[in-house]
Amino acid sequence: MISPQTIQQITSRIDILDIVGEFVKLKKRGTSYLGLxxxxxxxxxxxxxxxxKEIFKCFGCGKSGNSITFLMEHEKYSYVEALRWLAHRYNIEIEETAVSPEIKQQQLVADSLFAINSFAQKFFADQLWNTEEGQNIALSYLEERGFNKEITEKFQVGYNPQSRYTFSRLATQNQFNPELLLKTGLVANRNEELVDNYRGRIIFPIHNNTGKIIGFGARVIGKAEKAPKYINTPENELYIKSRILYGSYFARQAIDKNDECLLVEGYTDVISLHQAGIENVVASGGTSLTTDQLRLIKKYTNNLTIIYDGDAAGVKAALRGLDMALEEGLNVKLVLIPDKEDPDSYVKKVGAGEFKEFVAANKKDFVLFQLEVMLKEAGNDVNRKNDVVNQVAETLSKINKAEDFTKQQEYIRRCSGILRIDETGLTNLVNKYKRDRVAKEEKRQQSPPSQSFDYSSAEPIDDFGGMPPDATFMDVPDGSLLMNQDEAHERNVLKVLLEYGLNQWDEQKTIAAHIFEELDGFNFDNPELEMLFEEFRRQYNAHLEPTTRTLLYHENERIRDMVVNVTMFPFELSQRWDEKLMNIKIVNRDNSILDVTKSLLYFKLKKLKKMIEQNQRDMEASNSIDEQMRLIKIHSHLKEIERELVKNMGTVILK
Incomplete structure (x- = not known):
């Protein structure tokens, strides 16, 4: 884990204009900046x-946060990945908290593997572009396949020469550990001697979510006869095949923007589609889809379109992983490329425009396509048709999220029609498979999960930097426009607390201390706002001097989000008001005491009104004379406080 000291160093250096401005064109408006x-x-x-305030907020879609959450949302980084990105940008050395010797050793191995892969990529690129062998054999082959220089450089494609020792000897000369070189798969041990493992092949680097190289795919040039067409990195601390989608680093923003992920099989399919301007595409590397890969897709979108070859092998490959995709709640479509083509060859044959039109027009529903294939295979065999019904029911039982109930019912309706069976009967069968699965889960003895480490992204899996991964919080896209008045007053109190809390109220106390005294006995109706108020008070009492900025980088995501929503508004007073009204300062004056006083008065008045209303309801419901007399006294007391507050409010407003 990154140490708190390093996190503090990072957050103190952050300039939100510098970070956001790298991705968004911003124009100054008043004291803020505006962009699309x-x-x-x-x-x-x-x-x-x-x-x-070190905050961004979109008043159209409601997205908001700080520099770290911007990177997490825009670049699809985890909390730790975003911190590492910022540390690299500001040249801050990352200090890790104390870890066990075993974990520390694993981290050292992972760092060494990253260094070897980076060195290897530069070597392969140099061999492709700057050697006669690379240009004559590899580059000419890539050009024949239709890949231009720009796309080849973007994906950092390279070449390993045919010599047995070119890379291995250069790597050992650069003091890389032989054992770690073997781990990467870049070299092999032949008769106690290190030799190049990928010689004479095109090299495709494989990147993690932050752009670091975790492994390689090595393709034979031309047709493979005896040798395998592809050799891939063996599994190690970085390269875990089941968690990798080739091209995800280059596709993540396009997937997010299009709200759709295109899934193909091979490296060249991805590169060709990118070259054609279709960038929301990743590859499974020719392996069966895994749950981890599907969850990686779901991180960007719920819509998955699988584009595979139209032959029998392509159909079989496409149908693998359907049940897992449904369990993850993905909306899956299938497109089969015609005429013995693959996505790589087909996009080059018809062009980007026609390829997009073909995909849009030929998307098949995955579940119904599977049913169609199974029925075709079953023919007129009654027993096989019965197996089809059971398999479809089992598949539909995997749609088990509450929000997908309507989707499941629609599938049952359509599948029962195609199968020509009773809809109620299919529903009962689906429910039976659900019950059976639940019963199996209950019987299974599960030991507590141990923490595992995914060094392909160089951070602990499921580590959200202290943030609950499934945290939910309130977000009002239009600032306070959609809030009820009670909540608006609660937010105003928190706004002045965050903005002025450490300023002096008088010679004896701060504004924060004054607010705490005034609100003694009052509660917030909104639990999220109450949580933020109590966290400010906790830090203040611990002499931590909380501010908007420090709380923006709180480990709890809900607190960070509430800080943004409390402090950001869609409009601000123009600085030119002070120029137009020369004798009255509207913008550039200290309004802290007035703002705090008014916010507290409105807050307390609203709470008193609710207390008076509740007291009146209690009086109406009471049948006891003594109880009614007690409630009448409470009513008088509350009304007296209310009159005093209204009097003070008039004084404040007229002041």
């Missing part, structure tokens, strides 16, 4: 960045 939101399509800018 990168998270949803818009023509009128509503994406606001406040450098003073």
């Amino acid at each position: 939101c990168p998270f949803h399509g818009e023509k009128t800018p509503s994406f606001t960045v406040s450098p003073a």
